[in-house]
Amino acid sequence: MMGSRIPPLARKEFKHILRDPRSLWIIFMLPNVMMFLFGYAIDLDLKDVRLGVCDLSRTPQSRELVAAIDASSYFSVVARCENPEETERLFERRVIRAGVIIPRDFARELERERRATVGIVIDGSDANSASIVQNYLEAFIATHSAGAGGAGEGRAAAGAQGAGAAPLIAARPVVFYNRTLDSTNFIVPGLVAIVMMMLGALLTSVTIAREKETGTMEQILVSPIRPFEVIAGKTLPYLVLAFSIAMMIVAVGHFWFKVPFTGSAAALMLYCLLYLFTALALGILISTLVSTQQVAMMLSLMLTLLPTIMLSGFIFPIASIPRVLQLVSLVLPATHFLVIIRGVMLKGSTLPDLWMHGAALVGIGLILMILAVKRFSLKLGAKGGRA
Amino acid sequence: MNERSVVVKNLAKSFGDFVAVDRVSFEVRAGEIFGLLGANGAGKTTTIRMLTGLLRPTSGGGTVGGWDINAQFEMIKKSIGYMSQRFSLYNDLTVKENLQFFGGVYGLGRARVEERTAELDEALGLGEWLDRRTAALPLGFKQRLALGAAILHKPAIVFLDEPTSGVDPIARRRFWELINALAADGVTIIVTTHYMDEAEYCNRLCVMHAAKIVSLGSPAELKARHGAHSIEDVFIQLVRGA
Secondary structure (H helix, E strand, O other), X not given: OOOOOHHHHHHHHHHHHHOOHHHHHHHHHHHHHHHHHHHHHOOOOOOOEEEEEXXXXXXXXXXXXXXXXXXXXXXXXXXXXXXXXXXXHHHHOOOOOEEEEEOOOHHHHHXXXXXXXXXXXXXXOOHHHHHHHHHHXXXXXXXXXXXXXXXXXXXXXXXOOOOOOOOOOOOOOOOOOOOOOOHHHHHHHHHXXXXXXXXXXXXXXXXXXXXXXXXXXXXXXXXXXXXXXXXXXXXXXXXXXXXXXXXXXXXXXXXOOOOOOOOOHXXXXXXXXXXXXXXXXXXXXXXXXXXXXXXXXXXXXXXXXXXXXXXXXXXXXXXXXXXXXXXXXXXXXXXXXXXXXXXXXXXXXXXXXXXXXXXXXXXXXXXXXXXXXXXXXXXXXXXXXXX | OOOEEEEEEEEEEEEOOEEEEEEEEEEEEOOOEEEEEOOOOOOHHHHXXXXXXXXXXXXXXXXXXXXXXXXXHHHHHHHEEEEOOXXXXXXXXXXXXXXXXXXXXOOOOXXXXXXXXHHHXXXXXXXXXXXXXXXXXXXXXXXXXXXXXXXXXXXXXXXXXXXXXXXXXXXXXXXXXXXXXXXXXOOEEEEEEOOHHHHOOOOEEEEEEOOXXXXXXXXXXXXXXXXXXXXXXXXXXXXXXX
């Protein structure tokens, strides 16, 4: 007669979800909207950067360099200036995003010294794209001069370094895994991590806060049900929901954004469940701290979105953030899940390859869950109403 | 009828410096309708919450159905029914689904829930509403449904915290008929109210004011003790005098 009390709770929770089609619609649409916004808006690759060129040298060598730059897909030369001042003016009016100034003695220096210097002007107000433009231009000019050297037409080691002898051997970087260095391949798996963490914590914290708000939680707690049964019954349906959403985003990422999927789907699913476990535990913990749905929602968004975007390595490499924050990033579930999902999708990593990050997820999830259940049970005893 | 169903001794609860219930003692017999009467903030709900295991007492203690309220919450929870101040069923579920859910939470089997739903349908007159969403129910009906959910598992003791607030007089009357029927079956009823006419329906009354019990007895005894014609007069005298 005394069967488990988890199924009735879970069944009821599914009914709540299904009877609120508007929320369900939002829950499924939101991740897609985010995917498309991030997938298209955050393009860390530059294409056709508007360039101004001031060729003071006016020699075949300089013209050849300009033509080569223009021919690349990264830059397009939109203005040819008579003097450096004009380049600066165009720069200030934002007609061009970067300027290349080829000095008067470019060709002569190239002949005599076998190296030449080219000036580059970059808009530093957008530091991120500035550094990308700089890297591209430098790399491009270096490659071009190396190529020119190979053709025997005067060799140039142009750019900021201005090294001594002409490099007859240029470094040729080889990129593994994400061969085209396409940032979509980097962003989409990250989005899966963000959306799952956000939705997982949000849905669970709001559903528990709702029962507190409407008073039904009290009606449940006065019954012989145990705290862990309440928690399990209420979160299981959301585990199913969030898991199917996760699979949906991975599918959209793979089939629409053409992100490769080289690893095993089963491994990814297993790790997705572990990751969701941490998100749901966080949601439960949040719900024990608040008494209204609105606060639960705000707290969930604040605690998941910001740290996950900033500190998990989603956009900014963890190695480049301050040491203290690196420690914070270590305890963020998303940090570990990002390594996992990028590994499985892009590198074809297998389940055992990633066991350490999986173990980290289990650890973080267990700690959060223990805290949540403790606080939940504590509330039961100490919560005070007056009348 | 002399079996002691609820025994409370020096029960107290404070929230920080605020004393919500100040060393309250009383006993309730099985099958009795016991009323806790008092203004808002007098300590009625806090008392009930301690007896139902929702709140731990600061000091003092007692038994509910023979179980210790400081230790045997699990046993208490199995033997009581509780209907809170606020309507606390699910509006997006049908009446039947609400009953099924609470049946499940109390560990009743599917067949048993069916059986009890049929019995309650008859007793509460849920009829055509059974398959409707709860949100559509009139308030009086909702209250009856909440009572139904509270007694689904046939508890020996039922706690009702201001069960009729906001309900019209006719619906209130019907509600009290149900309570009387329950008590006639031997169920102990502990009910809080601030409606003076409802107080008259109780077998015994405990008047609370500022966290303390200021008078206790049957409605007739109270009226005689304070030389008043109605419970309302008794109450006003007690509150003014305190």
